[in-house]
Amino acid sequence: MNIDWPTIRTGDADALHGATIELSGWMIPLDPLAGSVDYFLLGADEPCCGGCVPRNPLTSIEVHAAMPIAPQADALTLRGRLVRLVDDPAGWRYRLVDATPLERVEMPPRTFSRRAFLASGAALGLTACAPGRFGGYTEAHEGAAQTESAPAPAWQPPAGTLTIDMHSHGGRVIVSRNLSIGAHRPFIPLAAPMRAGGMNVICLAIVTDTTVTRVADNRKRFEAWRDPQPGELYALGQTEFQRAHELIERQQMRLVTNAASLTTSGPLGPCAIISAEGADFLEGQVDRVDEAYTQHQLRHLQLTHYRVNELGDIQTEPPVHGGLTDTGVQVIRRCNALGIVVDVAHGTYDLVKRAADTSTKPLVLSHSALATHPGARSRLITPDHARVIAGTGGVIGVWPSSGTFKDLHAMAEGVKRMADVVGVEHVGLGTDMLGFISPPVFRSYEQLPDLASALLLAGFSPEEVGAILGGNYRRVFQASVG
Ligand SMILES: [Zn+2]
Ligand SMILES: [Zn+2]
Numbered sequence: 178m179n180i181d182w183p184t185i186r187t188g189d190a191d192a193l194h195g196a197t198i199e200l201s202g203w204m205i206p207l208d209p210l211a212g213s214v215d216y217f218l219l220g221a222d223e224p225c226c227g228g229c230v231p232r233n234p235l236t237s238i239e240v241h242a243a244m245p246i247a248p249q250a251d252a253l254t255l256r257g258r259l260v261r262l263v264d265d266p267a268g269w270r271y272r273l274v275d276a277t278p279l280e281r282v283e284m285p286p287r288t289f290s291r292r293a294f295l296a297s298g299a300a301l302g303l304t305a306c307a308p309g310r311f312g313g314y315t316e317a318h319e320g321a322a323q324t325e326s327a328p329a330p331a332w333q334p335p336a337g338t339l340t341i342d343m344h345s346h347g348g349r350v351i352v353s354r355n356l357s358i359g360a361h362r363p364f365i366p367l368a369a370p371m372r373a374g375g376m377n378v379i380c381l382a383i384v385t386d387t388t389v390t391r392v393a394d395n396r397k398r399f400e401a402w403r404d405p406q407p408g409e410l411y412a413l414g415q416t417e418f419q420r421a422h423e424l425i426e427r428q429q430m431r432l433v434t435n436a437a438s439l440t441t442s443g444p445l446g447p448c449a450i451i452s453a454e455g456a457d458f459l460e461g462q463v464d465r466v467d468e469a470y471t472q473h474q475l476r477h478l479q480l481t482h483y484r485v486n487e488l489g490d491i492q493t494e495p496p497v498h499g500g501l502t503d504t505g506v507q508v509i510r511r512c513n514a515l516g517i518v519v520d521v522a523h524g525t526y527d528l529v530k531r532a533a534d535t536s537t538k539p540l541v542l543s544h545s546a547l548a549t550h551p552g553a554r555s556r557l558i559t560p561d562h563a564r565v566i567a568g569t570g571g572v573i574g575v576w577p578s579s580g581t582f583k584d585l586h587a588m589a590e591g592v593k594r595m596a597d598v599v600g601v602e603h604v605g606l607g608t609d610m611l612g613f614i615s616p617p618v619f620r621s622y623e624q625l626p627d628l629a630s631a632l633l634l635a636g637f638s639p640e641e642v643g644a645i646l647g648g649n650y651r652r653v654f655q656a657s658v659g
Contacts, residue, residue, distance in 0.1 A: 182221040186235045190271060194261040199279060200238070201254040204246065205231060207365040213245035216363045219255060219273065232620040234270040241274045254279040264392035267349055267611055332629035334375075335640050339443040340625065341647035341654075343574035344454070344479075344522070344543035344607035345379040347371075347622070348424045351611070352417055354387050360416045368428040371447040374625035377647065378433060379610075380477045380518075380543065381425070381449040383417035385410050385458035390483045392614060398493060398554065399614075401484035405457075411465070414458025418451070418473035425449050434474050435516070436655040450654070451475050454612075455482030455523070461504050466511040476658050478512055479520035479543065480505055481528070490525040493554045500527030501535070509535045516658040522574075522607070526562050538657040539571035541650070544607030546581045546591050547598065557581065560598045567599035570656070572649045574607025577619035584618055589631035592645060601641050605650045 179199045184190045190198075202219040220237040231237040239262075240255060257276030262269050334340070348367030352360045371379070386401065388409065393400045425432055431442040433450045442448050451474045459465045469475035480488045480501075488505035490496040501509075501524070509532060512519045520541045521529045533540060548557035558573075566573050575592045582588040595604045606628075608619050619628060625646070632642045 182236065185221075185238060185271060188270075190259060191261050193259050196259055197256065198259045198273075199254055199256045200273065201252055202237075203252050204240075204249045205237065206248050207363055213247045215242040215245045216240065217242070217246075223252070232268075232616055234268050234616070239269045239272040240276050241272065242276045244277075246278060264354060268613060268616060329627070329630040330633045331626065332633055332639060332642055335643050338643040339377045339439070339647045339651055340375060341605070341650045342376060342379040342608050342610065342622075343541060343572065343605050343650050344382055344452070344520075344576075344612075345610040346382055346384070346454075346612045347379055347610040348381075348428060349611055350381055350417075350421050350424050351384050352387060352413065352420060354391070360420055364424050364427060366428070367424065368430050368447040370622040374622035376447070376622040376625050377443045378439065378448040378450060380452040380650075381421055382452040382454040382477075382479070382612075383414070383421050384454045384482060385414045385417055386455050386482050386484045386486075388413055397614070399483040400493065407460070410457045411460050414453070414469075417453075417458075418469070418475075421449075421451055422473070432474060434476060435658055439651065439654060450477055452477035452479070452518075452520075454479045455484070455486065456480050456488050456508060457482065457484060457486050459487070459508065461487030463504065463507045463511055466508055466517070467515065470515045470517060475517060476654075477518040477520060477541070477543075478508075479522050480508065480532070481521075481523050483523070489528040491523050492525055492551075492556055493523070496525055496527065500525060500529075501531035506531070506535050513537045513657075518654055518657045521566070523556070526559070526565075529562060529565050533565050533569050536569060538569075539653045540566050540569045541572050541574070541605075541653055542566045543574040543605075544576035544609045545573065546576050546578065547594050563595065563599050563603075567603040570603075570653070572603055572605040572653050573599065574605040574650075576607050576609055577617040578609075578613065579615055579617050582618050585624065585628050585631045586634065588618055589628065589635040592632060593635045593637070596637075596641075596645075601637070601644060602649055602652075604645050606646055 202221055203223050205218040205220050205224045206214050207217060217240050218237045219240050220231050255273060255276040256279050257273035260272040260274055262272055348364045353362045389403050389405045390399045390401050431446060431448045433439045433442055433448045453475060456478055481491045485491055485494050485497045488508055489501040490498050509519050513536060518541055519536055520543045521532050522543045522545060545556055545558045551557040563573050573595060575595055577588050582591055592604055629642055
């Protein structure tokens, strides 16, 4: 059966789950360095460049081909079995499996080689308007920015600015919930969009509760649905940390492990700080904080996620412990002593208050937004909740959820409201890249110049934009990690 893109966009294709279909579109390899591939995206629209990957699950689908296919210059028609995805952590809605090209595909004049990719703008980041400064490319980007005639003001970062995302699962660092793909699902480009958008550093967050959480309430939220086996989440942590390092290596990114390497590596190219969303991998054993610090270079630890764990209560489930547990207190002390940023995102207000009393270093709440009266299970926070973080000298990352903000301008206004409550020196950016069920308003690092412009329009000075987009987190990282 031949289907068209409106069938995908409207969700009518749900009814074709398991059926053999034919669909025409543009082949978009997720790793432009790879040559022939058996895993790629099929998009409704022609891709614009080698490093540009669509994010919209209504205009592109995942493809597992029956055999590797060389990148195609023209659109092609694929036949395969359509699979409707229900809780895909990357947000994809449909996958075509055992896919084969319907016609004999034209072989491109040359395979898209690593050399060709490196020679392209996507690899070097020679894209207009990149806010962050990478050594050697600053002049090129400034020249490009000056020739732009866009009405929005372009942000010129003050000297020494480093842009930092406080919370990211970029590159698809998280191990898939789908056990058949598991730890082996392909990465997608991370360094190229960071260069293109001028993002210097990301806190690259693994997640260690994925095997026991699932999407609930008609795809609206995550919840834990079973208890883990002893050792299960520790083992998942080992796999996830390993995958994070593999991603960093394959993308040729730099690892930041202390304030000195942040200063030296940050301006040179895309960098990562190893981070964990949820301390579930500790399984309540405080000495594993030391192990993660030394063996996996963990430098940013979020205490809880979607499971009420050994450390404390979460916003999305009824409280069990009355906030932070004694184990949670010990973990914070260990983080303070070793040099690990403590992140209390997802924790309840009670958890945050005890964490603030415990920590000798500033706290981070990496991804949320303000609400006057957050509903039950809401991930948003009240002004008082935000003030507790600011009271430690810490930073709250504003989160681009499309349930909260309709576009980047609304998000910039959300940043303004947060700054009005806690002061601009306590506000940051936590994109939660590839962590959403529904595509957020900030979906790609290539949007960073647009976000910076929106922040200028919202009334922030260029220096304040620099503080929000990195400087404030840098201060906390230096104070915590040293
Ligand atoms: Zn989260
Ligand atoms: Zn996340």
